[in-house]
Amino acid sequence: MSEASADSDAPPAETPRGVVATVVFVLRFVLRYATRYWVSYLFGFLALAATNWAVVRIPTLVGEILNELEAAGSEGLARSEAAADLAVELMVWASALVIVRTFSRVLFFNPGRDIQYRVGVDLFSHLLSLQRPFYVRRKVGELVSVAANDTQSVRLLVGFAGLQVCNVLVAIPLHLWQLLRTDWVLTLWCVTPVLLGGIYMRWTVSRFYAMVRSSLERLARLSDRILESFAGVATIRSHGAEEAAVARFEVSNRDYLDLQLDVARLRAFAMPVLGFSGFVGTGLVLWVGGQRVLDDELLIGDLATFTALLMSLVSLLTSLAWVLTAVSRGTVALDRVQELLDRDPELPEASASHTLDASPRLELRELTFRHPGRDEPSLRGISAVVEPGQTLGIFGRTGSGKTTLIDILARIYSPPKGSVFIDGLDARHLELGPLRAGMAVVPQTPFLFSTTLRDNIRLLGEDAAVIAADDAARPESGLLAGLTRGRTDAVDGARAGQARVERAAGLDLRAPDPHLDAVIEAACMGPDLAALPEGLDTVVGERGVMLSGGQRQRTALARALYRRPRLLLLDDVLSAVDQATEVKLVAAIRGLSGQDGPDGQGQAPTTVIVSHRTSVLEHADEILVLDEGGLVERGTHAQLVGQGGVYAAAHEHQNEDQGGEAGRG
Numbered sequence: 298m299s300e301a302s303a304d305s306d307a308p309p310a311e312t313p314r315g316v317v318a319t320v321v322f323v324l325r326f327v328l329r330y331a332t333r334y335w336v337s338y339l340f341g342f343l344a345l346a347a348t349n350w351a352v353v354r355i356p357t358l359v360g361e362i363l364n365e366l367e368a369a370g371s372e373g374l375a376r377s378e379a380a381a382d383l384a385v386e387l388m389v390w391a392s393a394l395v396i397v398r399t400f401s402r403v404l405f406f407n408p409g410r411d412i413q414y415r416v417g418v419d420l421f422s423h424l425l426s427l428q429r430p431f432y433v434r435r436k437v438g439e440l441v442s443v444a445a446n447d448t449q450s451v452r453l454l455v456g457f458a459g460l461q462v463c464n465v466l467v468a469i470p471l472h473l474w475q476l477l478r479t480d481w482v483l484t485l486w487c488v489t490p491v492l493l494g495g496i497y498m499r500w501t502v503s504r505f506y507a508m509v510r511s512s513l514e515r516l517a518r519l520s521d522r523i524l525e526s527f528a529g530v531a532t533i534r535s536h537g538a539e540e541a542a543v544a545r546f547e548v549s550n551r552d553y554l555d556l557q558l559d560v561a562r563l564r565a566f567a568m569p570v571l572g573f574s575g576f577v578g579t580g581l582v583l584w585v586g587g588q589r590v591l592d593d594e595l596l597i598g599d600l601a602t603f604t605a606l607l608m609s610l611v612s613l614l615t616s617l618a619w620v621l622t623a624v625s626r627g628t629v630a631l632d633r634v635q636e637l638l639d640r641d642p643e644l645p646e647a648s649a650s651h652t653l654d655a656s657p658r659l660e661l662r663e664l665t666f667r668h669p670g671r672d673e674p675s676l677r678g679i680s681a682v683v684e685p686g687q688t689l690g691i692f693g694r695t696g697s698g699k700t701t702l703i704d705i706l707a708r709i710y711s712p713p714k715g716s717v718f719i720d721g722l723d724a725r726h727l728e729l730g731p732l733r734a735g736m737a738v739v740p741q742t743p744f745l746f747s748t749t750l751r752d753n754i755r756l757l758g759e760d761a762a763v764i765a766a767d768d769a770a771r772p773e774s775g776l777l778a779g780l781t782r783g784r785t786d787a788v789d790g791a792r793a794g795q796a797r798v799e800r801a802a803g804l805d806l807r808a809p810d811p812h813l814d815a816v817i818e819a820a821c822m823g824p825d826l827a828a829l830p831e832g833l834d835t836v837v838g839e840r841g842v843m844l845s846g847g848q849r850q851r852t853a854l855a856r857a858l859y860r861r862p863r864l865l866l867l868d869d870v871l872s873a874v875d876q877a878t879e880v881k882l883v884a885a886i887r888g889l890s891g892q893d894g895p896d897g898q899g900q901a902p903t904t905v906i907v908s909h910r911t912s913v914l915e916h917a918d919e920i921l922v923l924d925e926g927g928l929v930e931r932g933t934h935a936q937l938v939g940q941g942g943v944y945a946a947a948h949e950h951q952n953e954d955q956g957g958e959a960g961r962g
């Protein structure tokens with residue numbers, strides 16, 4: 298039975314974590330991605346500490362200058378010179394503040410950009426390693442939303458929010474220390490309202506977390522709806538269903554908007570409440586402090602220092618609302634990213650590696666398979682042997698399990714233990730990489746990339762090589778890299794893109810390729826290429842929209858042949874070609890033994906071919922006829938026709954059709 302289960306797909310926890318659990322969770326991520334930037338973060342932190350030192354030092358200097366000026370009124374020149382010296386010191390601190398503040402930001406923000414890049418690459422490659430059952434359960438729009446929006450929030454978490462959290466950790470103690478040094482009585486007076494503001498903030502954050510999670514989920518739904526609508530735009534138009542599609546979109550959009558407005562309201566309210574608690578504190582300070590100045594218990598300059606520090610503390614607390622937004626959004630996003638990164642590829646453990654150096658022997662032993670989430674098996678007790686280089690034909694009504702069989706042989710689904718053997722080895726436990734390197738699969742509905750025909754047939758081989766080389770050449774970020782990388786993502790991307798173009802140019806993608814020419818000939822693509830504006834270099838549009846169904850099928854077939862496969866799996870690939878082309882393609886597939894194999898022996902690949910047309914299967918060494926997942930007939934074409942069963946009836950019917958068409962022609 299199938300090993301894949303649908304139950305492991307529960308979404309991440311809805312309830313907010315406690316502070317400690319959140320810190321542990323974020324630290325786990327930081328250890329994986331951010332530790333390599335420790336030098337940058339360390340210097341960023343030092344710059345931040347210096348920034349805060351300057352922030353508290355400047356009001357203190359203002360107070361000292363005021364005190365000096367007040368004393369100068371009674372004591373004369375010497376005191377006013379001291380005030381001038383303090384004014385110079387103040388200007389030096391102010392200038393230093395600009396520099397260290399800028400440095401602290403650069404040193405925190407740049408690693409954030411790099412981390413977003415790395416998380417994006419890891420996520421992408423991990424998603425590619427996940428198997429079909431995962432994609433059946435998850436919506437593409439949701440994955441796109443995680444890859445695009447959530448990685449962005451993660452960047453803000455490790456950049457902006459990281460900076461602000463460190464800032465608060467440094468600034469609040471420094472401010473409190475300086476306030477206490479200036480006047481501890483006033484400090485006690487102003488701390489109470491600020492503490493009340495903090496308690497309110499704690500409540501806000503817990504509400505905020507739940508809202509942010511929900512908002513990201515709604516955004517993912519919205520993305521999925523948009524993607525689905527664009528993919529099905531032709532269907533929507535042809536059924537005149539535009540209004541219904543817009544209405545569906547509006548529901549998701551309104552859903553998202555409502556929550557965004559709630560989030561904005563909560564945040565908009567949080568800032569004034571915090572500001573108000575700060576102003577109450579300031580009012581108390583001026584009231585109590587003014588009285589103490591009048592009673593000669595406090596200097597006027599110290600009161601000014603105190604007030605300025607308190608205002609600075611209040612603005613710090615007000616900005617906390619923004620920080621907490623970024624932290625909440627970032628941790629929720631991180632949760633969603635991490636959930637995908639941690640997702641198990643759901644592959645059975647590989648105990649052997651087998652490279653298909655020669656055409657393999659296939660054996661099915663009582664193969665029974667149930668799709669995840671289905672009660673009934675899609676295949677029941679199928680047994681067959683295909684010797685190296687032989688062709689197995691699969692015939693059957695729609696829904697009889699033909700594609701399922703191809704999917705299992707292609708290891709898109711893992712076969713149950715002991716049911717599929719390749720060269721005598723249990724396919725369930727074979728490593729996927731080496732196995733897939735020797736096989737080619739042409740699915741029923743081939744997928745073409747929106748690139749040139751040439752690249753579609755060679756399947757981005759060179760592109761991948763160029764990108765891998767480019768990534769390998771990408772420098773690690775250190776302090777210097779962090780400092781010098783003050784450029785924007787766009788510039789970074791443009792340069793990397795340019796480098797790729799140059800490397801690609803070095804590879805000379807249009808160099809003569811006799812194997813490609815042979816494959817194009819075999820797939821009967823010559824006349825099509827002549828009709829295309831730029832032949833092989835024609836860009837085929839989104840999913841190959843510029844090509845006919847038959848052209849798409851033949852491109853996919855050419856892609857498979859180009860790989861010189863040892864195991865060839867063809868799922869109804871000739872359904873959209875005319876009869877004359879079908880004859881040529883069948884001959885080409887059968888004649889693969891004439892091609893140079895990688896071993897130079899020219900052996901035909903072991904082939905499994907699914908078709909509804911008996912003419913395609915005529916030359917197969919054996920044909921299995923399936924019905925509702927079970928095997929109902931088997932034999933060669935001639936034997937099956939002689940048996941007078943399902944296959945023979947279909948053959949007769951198809952012959953009549955063809956005869957009729959020929960007659961009409």
Ligand SMILES: Nc1ncnc2c1ncn2[C@@H]1O[C@H](COP(=O)(O)OP(=O)(O)OP(=O)(O)O)[C@@H](O)[C@H]1O
Nearest residue numbers: 433668669671675694695696697698699700701702
């Ligand atoms: N991902 C899936 N999850 C659950 N059931 C599936 C899945 N894919 C296929 N099935 C079911 O498995 C059975 C066999 O489907 P399969 O696609 O193998 O049939 P087929 O013979 O290739 O049909 P057709 O000729 O129409 O392509 C069908 O009942 C189908 O509903």
